[in-house]
Structure formats: C-alpha cells, structure tokens
Amino acid sequence: MTPVKTDKQEIDLDVCYREFAPRLFAVAYRILQNQTDALDVVQECFLRAFRNRKKFEARARVSTWLYRITVNLCYDLLRKRTREKKIEYLDNYDIKSVPFDGEKNLQQEKLVGQIKQEMKKLTPKQRTVFILRLYEALPYNEIARITRSRVGTVKATYFQSVMKLRRLLRQRGVLKNEMPAG
C-alpha cells in the first residue's frame, strides 16, 4: 500500500486523494444513493482532512480517519434531508439500477433494484455498518473506530441489518424461490 504520510508526518493530499477518493465515493454513494451528493461529500471530506491535518493522530490510520469524516458528512446530509422533509425525495432519487457487467439478466437486475430499495429502510447506522463490512470488507475493529462504537455493537448491527434486509425482502416475496447461482 502506498504510504500516505510523508517524512514530515503530514498527509500527502495527492496520494491520499488518488488512493481513497473512489473508495470514499463508493461509501458515500451507497449511503446517500445519490451521485452528485456523494461526489460533493468526497470533496468536502478531503477539504476538511486537509484543513485539520494537524489534528490528525499519527497512531490512527488515515483511511479510518477519512472514512469517519465521510460517514459523518453523509449523516449530516441525511439529517439535513430529513429536516427539509425530503424523505420522499430519497425514494424518487437516482434509483436507476446500474446494469451488470456481464449477462443482462433482467430478473437479477430487478432483484438488485429491490434490494437497493429495501436498503433505504435500514437506519443510517445499520446502512453504514452494512456497507463498510460487506462492500468495503473492513474488519470490525476498524468499523468500530469509524462509527465510534464497540466491536460487539458493530457485529450485532451488521447481523441485524442483514436480518432486517432478509425480512423485508421476504415480506416483498422476493426471497421465496430465489436462489443465487454458485
């Protein structure tokens, strides 16, 4: 992995950006379900990181710090949306499914779209833990540092989020006879 700190113990913004911007975008996009907002969050995250670089604790990992800023910014945005009573805006916003790389299986695409819809019913904390664990494959202790929770709480939250998703999909009748290939 590329070093993200120089000899002067200062964060190298260029290296950090190249390495983490796409990953942070993925997290922000999955939490917010909106491309423009996610891109804005990434920019704001790096701007904050740069401005507060002197406060950064050397013992922590830069990635953890950046993930934490991103997640907090996403929460702020979600709170702002709630304040502005734009919950319905989330439901109608940017829902279009991204096509699969390989086979254009409409059934699968539909199922992914349904899962995406149901994911919006998870709480922000559940969604964050789910995204960081499943998509980013981060270990529980790192997720705990990002979300400022205990490892046990994170494990429980991840389990709950999957079970909730499963229950919601079952209620929708999606999971009845659906079995993934492989």
Place this chain on the structure above:
Amino acid sequence: MRCQQVEQLILECLTEGVCLPEEIQQHLKQCQHCQQTLAEIKTVVTYCRKETLPSFSEDFWQQRFLSLRGKTVSVPPLRFILGLSGSVAILVMAGLIFFTSPGFRTKFHHETASLQERTLLPSEDELFQLVDYLKEEDPSLGLQLLLKN
C-alpha cells in the same frame, strides 16, 4: 450449536467468502430452518455485491483533485483578516469622530485663542511698567493708553 449462532457464523463465512466449517455443515444437514437461512442470506449477500457503482475515469478524479487543490492554497485565516480590518476601521472611525467633534473643535479654538491672548497681550505688571514709563515721557499719552486698555 444453537441456530442463532449458526446464522451469525453463516453470515460471517459468506461475508468473508470462506467455506463453512464442518461443524456448521453438520448442523445444516439436520436443521431445515438454518438451510433456509443460509439460502436467504446467500441471496442477500450475493445480490448486494452485484450492485455496481457509477465509474469514473482517472482524468475525472484528476480534475476533481485539481479543483480541490485550488481550495487548499494557504491564505491567512479569514478570522485574522477580519480582525485586522475591523481594528483599522475602528481606529479610523475613532480618529474621525474625535477630530471632527464639536467639543474637540471648541476646546481647540479656546485653547488657541487663550494662547494667542497670552502671547499678544502684556501682563498686568508689564502694563503698569509701560504706563509708568509713558507718564514720565508723555503723561497725556500714558493716560490715553491706560484708558484704551
């Protein structure tokens, strides 16, 4: 092994992408409920992972980085600039108010006038000396000057 423990382990194995331990496989052979759970969690995890994201080119991220770089150029903190300009403005205003106030002008003129009086007019002793002098030289002129002053 309890079913809830098995569910948690199934989720962990599917998340990590590793094979299920022998112990769980044995449990699954006997438990219909956990078989169902395995199938459903597998569906959720598999299809969640199939969701792809909008992808951007290297150039796109480079452009974004350049625009970010522009915002991070170090300028004096806004608080410092505002504080300095505020102090200067207060000083200028105070100076203007002080030097243009009627009180200041009156006092200034009064002091100037009294200074002028003090320098132009002779003192009482000087006046009497002058009168005495003029009395000796020209008594009528001395008297006129005394009356005049």
